[in-house]
Each structure stands twice: as C-alpha cells, then as structure tokens.
Amino acid sequence: MPEIVSREARLSLLERMLLMRRFEEAVIHAAAKHKYIGRNHLYIGHEGTGAAVMAQLKPGDLAHTTHRNHGHIVGRGADPGRALAEIMGREGGLCGGRGGTWHMTDTSVGFQSTSAMVGGSIGLATGGGFACKQLGQGNVSVALFGDGVLDEGISYEAFNFASQYSLPILFMCENNEKPGRRETSMLAADRLLDIPKALKIHTMTVDGGDVEAVHAAVGEALARIRKDQVPVFIESQIEAWPGSHQHKPEFTTGETDISMAWDTGKITGPHADWIRQEPILRYVRKLLAEKAAAQADIEALDKKVQAKMAKARDFAEASPFPQAEGAILGAFA
Amino acid sequence: MPSEKMLTVKDAILEALFEEMARDDRVCIIGEDVGVAGGVFGQTKGLFEKFGEARVVDTPISEPAIFGMTVGAAMAGLRPVVEVMFGDFITLVMDQLVNQAAKIHYMSAGGYTVPLVLRTAVGVGGNLGPQHSQSFHAWVAHVPGLKVVMPQSPADAKGLMKAAIRDNNPVVFIEDRTTYNVKGPIPDGDVIVPLGKANVVREGRDVTIVAVSRMVQIATKAADILAGEGIAVEIVDPRCIVPLDRETILASVRKTSRALVLDAGHLDYGITGEIAAIISEQAFDYLDAPVARLAAPNVLIPCNTALEPLIVPNEQQIAQKIREMLNA
Ligand SMILES: Cc1ncc(C[n+]2csc(CCOP(=O)(O)OP(=O)(O)O)c2C)c(N)n1
Ligand SMILES: [Mg+2]
Numbered sequence: 001m002p003e004i005v006s007r008e009a010r011l012s013l014l015e016r017m018l019l020m021r022r023f024e025e026a027v028i029h030a031a032a033k034h035k036y037i038g039r040n041h042l043y044i045g046h047e048g049t050g051a052a053v054m055a056q057l058k059p060g061d062l063a064h065t066t067h068r069n070h071g072h073i074v075g076r077g078a079d080p081g082r083a084l085a086e087i088m089g090r091e092g093g094l095c096g097g098r099g100g101t102w103h104m105t106d107t108s109v110g111f112q113s114t115s116a117m118v119g120g121s122i123g124l125a126t127g128g129g130f131a132c133k134q135l136g137q138g139n140v141s142v143a144l145f146g147d148g149v150l151d152e153g154i155s156y157e158a159f160n161f162a163s164q165y166s167l168p169i170l171f172m173c174e175n176n177e178k179p180g181r182r183e184t185s186m187l188a189a190d191r192l193l194d195i196p197k198a199l200k201i202h203t204m205t206v207d208g209g210d211v212e213a214v215h216a217a218v219g220e221a222l223a224r225i226r227k228d229q230v231p232v233f234i235e236s237q238i239e240a241w242p243g244s245h246q247h248k249p250e251f252t253t254g255e256t257d258i259s260m261a262w263d264t265g266k267i268t269g270p271h272a273d274w275i276r277q278e279p280i281l282r283y284v285r286k287l288l289a290e291k292a293a294a295q296a297d298i299e300a301l302d303k304k305v306q307a308k309m310a311k312a313r314d315f316a317e318a319s320p321f322p323q324a325e326g327a328i329l330g331a332f333a
Numbered sequence: 334m335p336s337e338k339m340l341t342v343k344d345a346i347l348e349a350l351f352e353e354m355a356r357d358d359r360v361c362i363i364g365e366d367v368g369v370a371g372g373v374f375g376q377t378k379g380l381f382e383k384f385g386e387a388r389v390v391d392t393p394i395s396e397p398a399i400f401g402m403t404v405g406a407a408m409a410g411l412r413p414v415v416e417v418m419f420g421d422f423i424t425l426v427m428d429q430l431v432n433q434a435a436k437i438h439y440m441s442a443g444g445y446t447v448p449l450v451l452r453t454a455v456g457v458g459g460n461l462g463p464q465h466s467q468s469f470h471a472w473v474a475h476v477p478g479l480k481v482v483m484p485q486s487p488a489d490a491k492g493l494m495k496a497a498i499r500d501n502n503p504v505v506f507i508e509d510r511t512t513y514n515v516k517g518p519i520p521d522g523d524v525i526v527p528l529g530k531a532n533v534v535r536e537g538r539d540v541t542i543v544a545v546s547r548m549v550q551i552a553t554k555a556a557d558i559l560a561g562e563g564i565a566v567e568i569v570d571p572r573c574i575v576p577l578d579r580e581t582i583l584a585s586v587r588k589t590s591r592a593l594v595l596d597a598g599h600l601d602y603g604i605t606g607e608i609a610a611i612i613s614e615q616a617f618d619y620l621d622a623p624v625a626r627l628a629a630p631n632v633l634i635p636c637n638t639a640l641e642p643l644i645v646p647n648e649q650q651i652a653q654k655i656r657e658m659l660n661a
Contacts, residue, residue, distance in 0.1 A: 062405075062409055064405065094444075095440060095441050095442040095444065096442035098439060098440055098441075098442050099440045099441060099442070103436075103440040103441075105437075105440070105441040105444055105445060106444070107441070107444040107445060112405065112408055112409065112445065113405070113408070113433075113437070115432075115433070117428060117432050117433075120401075120428070120429075120432060120433060122398075122401070123397065123398045123399075123400070123401015123402050123404065123405060123429055123433075124401055124402070124404050124405030124408065124433065125405060126398060126401065126402040126405060127401065127402030127403055127404060127405025127406035127407070127408070127409065128405045128406070128408070128409045130390075130402055130405070130406045130411075131405070131406040131409035131410055131411045132409065134361070134387065134388075134406075134411060135409075135410055135411075141405075141409075153397065154397040154398050154401060154429075157393065157395030157397060157398030157399070158398045158401070158402070160393055160395065160398075161392065161393060161395060161398055161399070161402065164393065165390070330438060330439045330442065330443060331435075331438070331439050331477040331478045332438065332478065332480070332502050333438050333443070333446040333447075333448075333501035333502050
C-alpha cells in the first residue's frame with residue numbers, strides 16, 4: 001500500500017482538510033450574515049475522504065461530484081474566494097454566480113461537474129473515463145457520490161458500462177448511511193459493494209474517518225486504474241455529521257476548535273460522540289501521537305488556513321451580484 | 334446537375350458521419366447496435382469496420398447512463414454522436430439531457446461546452462404503435478440550451494449533420510424514418526448547412542406553408558395539386574426548430590399574406606402553436622386570414638394499419654385547408 005510517510009505530505013493533507021472545514025464554516029457565517037436561502041449540503045465530517053482523493057489527482061484528471069460538493073472543489077484546488085462567491089451568487093464566483101452551491105465547476109482544475117440531481121454526475125464521470133481512455137493521456141476520471149446514488153438506476157448502468165469497457169474511473173462512494181437506518185439510501189443488497197462486485201468491478205472498503213487509510217486505499221486504486229485501465233470502487237464509511245441534512249447552514253456541532261484534539265475535556269454537549277471521532281481532530285491526535293507535529297505546528301497551520309479563508313471571505317463579500325442583463329445570456333455556446 | 338450524385342436521406346447522413354469521423358478523430362458514435370450490427374435501420378453501416386470499436390461503441394440497453402456518459406465525454410474533449418434508437422426513448426435520457434446537457438454551458442458561465450449530437454429516428458407509418466412512433470421535438474425545443482434539427486432532403490440531412498457535429502452545443506437531430514429512402518442530389522465536397530437557416534423549398538405568391546421534416550414532402554404534394562388549380566404555394570422549411578429562422582418565415586408571410594403551419598407531431602402545445610404565434614405577433618398587419626394549423630390530433634398513435642394513416646395530415650387535407658383560407 002502506498003502510504004504517506006513524509007511529514008510534509010501529512011501536514012499538507014491536514015491543511016487540505018482544514019481548508020475544507022474552515023470553508024464550510026465561512027459558508028455558515030455568510031448564511032447567517034446575509035440570511036440567504038437555499039439548500040447547502042456541507043462537507044463537514046467527510047474531509048478525510050475528499051482530501052485523500054483530491055491530494056492524489058494529477059493535472060488533467062477529471063472530477064465529477066455531488067450536491068455535497070464544497071469540500072471537493074476547494075480540496076481540488078479551486079480558489080476558495082471564488083468558490084465562496086459562487087455560493088453567495090456573486091459575479092466573481094467560479095461560474096459567475098450562475099451555478100451556486102449545487103453546480104460549481106472549475107475548468108482550470110478539471111472539476112467537471114457537481115449535481116443537485118442525485119445520480120446526476122455518475123454518468124458524466126463514466127463519459128469522462130471514456131474520454132480519458134480515448135484521448136490516451138493517462139488521465140483518470142473520478143466520481144464522488146453518496147450512498148443514495150446506488151438507489152438510482154443510472155449508477156448500475158454506469159458501473160456495467162465502465163466494467164464492460166474497462167474505463168479508468170475511480171468510483172468513490174461516501175457512505176454516510178448506517179445499515180438499516182435508511183436515511184439517505186434504501187438498498188436491498190446487504191452491502192452496497194455487492195452491486196459493483198457483481199459487475200466485476202474491483203472493490204475496497206475503508207474507514208472514512210481515517211484520512212491516511214483512505215489515502216492508502218485511493219493510492220492503491222489510482223495506481224491500478226492508471227496501470228490496468230479498469231474502474232475501481234471504494235466505499236468510504238463516514239460517520240454522518242449531525243448537521244448533514246439541515247435546511248439552513250448552522251453550527252450544529254460548534255465552530256471547530258483544533259485544541260480539542262489535545263484538550264479533550266473541552267468536548268461536551270449532545271454531539272460530543274461525533275466530535276470525538278471526527279476526521280480532523282482524529283488526524284491531529286494521530287500526528288501528535290506519532291510526533292509528526294507539535295501542538296504549535298498544528299495551531300500555526302490552522303492559523304494559516306484561517307488567514308486564507310479570511311481573504312476568501314473578503315473577496316466574496318466584495319464581489320457584486322451579477323447584472324440582470326447577463327442572466328438571460330449564455331444558454332448556448 | 335450531372336456531377337451531383339444521388340443518395341437517400343439515410344445514406345446521406347451516413348456519408349456525413351464517415352466524413353466527419355475521418356476529419357476529426359474526436360468524433361465517435363455511441364449507441365445500441367450502432368457497431369457490429371450497423372444500426373437497426375442500417376444507418377451506421379460500415380462505420381464499425383472502418384473506425385473500429387474504440388470509436389463506434391456498442392452499448393448495453395442503458396439509455397440514461399449512455400447519454401450521461403456522452404455528456405461527460407463531450408465535456409472532456411470528445412465530439413460524440415449518440416444514437417437513441419427510437420425517438421420515443423428520449424424519455425429515458427430526459428434527465429441527463431434537460432438537467433445536465435442543456436444547462437452545463439450556462440451554469441459554468443461558459444467554462445464547459447457540451448458538443449454532442451443526439452441522433453434519433455421518429456415517424457408515424459410503420460405500424461409501430463404508440464411507443465415507437467412519437468416525436469418529442471416540441472419537448473426538447475422547449476428547453477433552453479438545446480438545438481433541434483429536423484431535416485427532410487438528403488442534401489440538407491448531410492449538411493446539417495456536419496454542422497451539428499461541429500456545433501459546440503448539444504444538438505438533438507431528429508430524423509423521420511419515412512424520409513430515409515427519399516433520394517436526392519448531394520453536392521460534391523464538404524458542404525455545411527448552417528443550423529438556424531431556413532430554406533424556401535418552393536416559391537409562390539398566394540400562401541406560405543411552414544413545415545419541417547416529412548411535412549415538407551407532404552406539403553409539396555399538396556402544392557402540386559393546388560398548382561393545377563392556379564394556386565401558388567410557397568413552402569418554407571426552417572430545417573431547425575431551434576434556433577428558428579424567424580426572418581425567413583416572416584418575409585415569406587409578408588409576401589403571401591397567408592400562413593399555414595404544419596407538423597407531424599401533436600397539435601396541442603406543439604410547434605405549430607409557437608410558429609403561428611410568432612407570425613401573428615410579428616406579421617399581423619400583413620395577414621389576410623388567421624394563421625392556420627394542421628398537425629396530428631391529440632391521440633396516441635394507434636398500432637393499427639387502418640387508424641395510423643389518420644394521424645399525420647395528408648396532402649388532401651392540406652390542399653382543402655388552403656382552399657378554405659383563400660375563400661375566407
Ligand atoms: C433525483 C433526485 N432525487 C431526490 C433528490 C432529493 N435529495 C437531495 S439529497 C438526497 C439524499 C442523497 O443521499 P446521498 O446520495 O447518500 O448523499 P448525502 O446527502 O447522504 O451525502 C436526496 C434524496 C434529489 N436531489 N435528486
Ligand atoms: Mg448518504
């Protein structure tokens with residue numbers, strides 16, 4: 001398994017997770033300040049999965065994701081100021097404010113698609129894999145999606161096609177469902193992996209709360225995909241954030257206090273169990289325990305990310321709303 | 334012209350596919366039975382042998398995923414032509430067509446384009462019944478972001494297919510099976526028929542017929558009947574219903590002062606209503622009679638050889654309608 005060993009790589013992975021988290025916190029602040037309406041599906045609690053995937057994509061690789069997409073796009077390297085501006089509907093947004101929270105894309109980093117339709121991107125990702133193979137540049141296509149996508153027929157069709165035609169695709173399922181709970185999916189199969197497996201797709205399961213474990217699994221999968229030109233399916237098991245399905249972005253579990261990693265007495269309240277095992281604090285504890293970083297290093301890293309997000313917020317706040325005339329243009333290329 | 338060769342509509346489109354695939358290796362063909370079988374109507378015959386399985390791709394019976402993957406492939410740099418075997422099956426790709434393909438350019442503020450052609454065959458007449466004879470051109474034309482092409486002659490079909498493949502938007506290319514064996518001259522060389530440019534198929538001073546696809550051919554028969562009665566019919570074929578060449582339609586109506594709009598699709602909430610409204614709004618002062626319409630009645634298309642011919646307006650009904658318009 002290709003593990004990450006260097007201290008720099010580990011800290012960079014943590015930085016990516018922190019950026020995803022602090023970004024979502026900026027979204028919550030912006031929502032409170034501007035009272036804006038509309039659904040936002042925050043990526044809190046999923047960072048271990050998105051960061052491990054995005055850290056290992058190469059230039060030219062294609063990413064296709066879901067409604068729970070904010071972490072994916074900033075994790076992939078899109079400008080956080082432009083991403084936040086997009087969510088806030090501003091002209092300076094990644095898509096000129098036309099995509100919003102649900103439809104952010106960024107051509108500059110191969111971020112092809114996010115979709116408010118459950119299952120909306122998995123077909124596109126399959127086409128991305130088809131194009132990667134056809135164009136022969138050694139690139140891969142990645143689909144990140146929730147367990148709910150397996151309820152949609154198109155996922156089965158996409159797996160079948162990808163398998164039949166040996167397409168270079170990483171199917172990364174962020175499973176935040178619990179067996180029998182039926183909150184975001186309702187599968188008759190015992191395990192969701194049984195479905196791609198039946199179609200002869202290589203499958204893996206990983207603990208989504210352990211970023212290095214996800215990193216290792218994704219590294220192995222990507223190596224296999226690039227070398228053998230085959231799809232691989234990974235199920236990343238995620239402990240859903242208690243605010244995952246809120247209507248308005250709110251601090252359900254409070255603003256992240258990184259010192260809770262070493263000062264566990266600070267963790268209290270109804271969601272203490274979730275906070276105790278959430279992927280960022282968990283990774284910080286691991287880095288500290290393995291002496292890869294000191295508390296001061298972690299605090300400095302978090303400060304750096306917060307400073308970056310402060311700039312991003314300033315940019316987004318300063319960006320104007322689009323002109324009305326522009327709204328009717330652009331349906332056609 | 335003796336130098337021009339004669340081809341059927343079906344073979345003219347096939348020739349366009351051969352030429353475009355040879356010209357640009359990003360062009361590929363995707364669909365059920367398009368490869369080894371050469372198409373259920375022979376409409377992709379020989380492509381697989383010439384261009385191979387990587388570019389002429391047989392798929393499982395998985396329309397939503399096949400169309401979705403075509404959208405993704407188009408965004409990622411290919412220029413696919415995807416075939417939906419029967420026009421009726423467009424319902425199966427509707428989500429990816431309407432909620433993805435049509436919206437990506439706008440939602441990404443021009444960051445992504447979706448250069449694909451959705452090719453499908455429609456047509457009342459084979460006794461194929463209510464699930465294999467419909468045409469949903471009005472449905473797709475209603476969605477901003479989709480272009481809709483409906484050719485009728487071999488030369489147009491070839492030139493429009495080439496234009497559709499080179500267009501940077503999702504283009505729905507609707508072929509009427511009843512026109513497949515119509516033969517006509519094909520100009521030599523790489524001739525493109527631009528999308529959104531109407532063709533005045535026949536000139537006349539008394540009345541304008543606006544019609545696309547097979548209705549142009551039926552209208553021509555009606556015009557021949559009326560010519561014997563001294564009535565000169567002008568036929569305007571928009572060729573594309575999106576974008577629609579309003580100017581050519583309006584110029585013709587301003588000349589003749591009468592307009593009849595035809596469609597092989599259903600009358601209610603269909604394209605005849607849209608085109609009639611445009612004429613009424615923008616050429617009202619020129620009209621000597623209300624804009625008239627003939628289209629399929631709002632019933633499903635029966636799987637019955639006795640009832641099926643009652644669906645699509647025929648040349649006798651068209652001629653009679655025009656006589657009434659002129660006598661009004
Ligand atoms: C086609 C479609 N059906 C239903 C919905 C409503 N919806 C929004 S999010 C969601 C749950 C999706 O679950 P999952 O894919 O597991 O993602 P999660 O939210 O758990 O991350 C549903 C049903 C939708 N957006 N699209
Ligand atoms: Mg879920």
